[in-house]
Amino acid sequence: MRIVISSFVAGLLFALGLGIAGMLNANKVIGFLDIGGDWDPSLGFVVVGAITVHSVLYRYIIRQRSPIFAPRFHIPTRRDVTPRLLMGSALFGIGWGLAGYCPGPSIVAVTSGTMPTIVFNGTMLLGMIMFQWLERLHVLRRGREDKC
Numbered sequence: 423m424r425i426v427i428s429s430f431v432a433g434l435l436f437a438l439g440l441g442i443a444g445m446l447n448a449n450k451v452i453g454f455l456d457i458g459g460d461w462d463p464s465l466g467f468v469v470v471g472a473i474t475v476h477s478v479l480y481r482y483i484i485r486q487r488s489p490i491f492a493p494r495f496h497i498p499t500r501r502d503v504t505p506r507l508l509m510g511s512a513l514f515g516i517g518w519g520l521a522g523y524c525p526g527p528s529i530v531a532v533t534s535g536t537m538p539t540i541v542f543n544g545t546m547l548l549g550m551i552m553f554q555w556l557e558r559l560h561v562l563r564r565g566r567e568d569k570c
Contacts, residue, residue, distance in 0.1 A: 425491045437530040443468040446531040448522025448538065455519050517546075 444450045444465065453462035488494055518524045521542050523531065528546065531539045 428491055436526065440527045440530055445524075445527040446534075448531075450522075451518070451524075451527075452522040455522075 440446055445468070450462060451465065453460060454465040456462075483489075484495065484497075514524070521528075521538075523539070523542050525546060528539060528542050532543045
């Protein structure tokens with residue numbers, strides 16, 4: 423139960439931070455990404471602030487024996503750059519640039535009930551479902567090729 427409550431509080435804090443920072447306003451995000459046009463650098467301060475807080479706290483937290491609500495830390499060990507990573511990053515960036523939302527802020531912004539956020543979240547969910555389907559299909563095909 424402590425994990426559920428702490429996850430909810432962390433998510434709520436994250437949502438409030440996104441709202442205060444202006445990340446729920448797609449036009450503000452697009453303005454930040456439009457370096458060649460009417461550029462709005464204000465979200466840059468949000469990015470620098472987030473990186474600073476993470477850099478300081480990560481060094482402290484990682485020195486602990488274990489997380490508060492888990493038996494061990496789950497830190498990625500892979501450092502290789504794969505075509506799959508590059509494709510996923512490109513799709514993420516293109517979607518963010520076109521829509522003005524990344525997944526976290528879009529989920530919070532859907533509470534506004536506006537059609538663009540509902541459509542974005544619906545298509546994002548559809549994309550996730552399609553990815554899972556294609557991934558299973560790929561694993562099944564690879565399994566059949568190994569048996570031949």
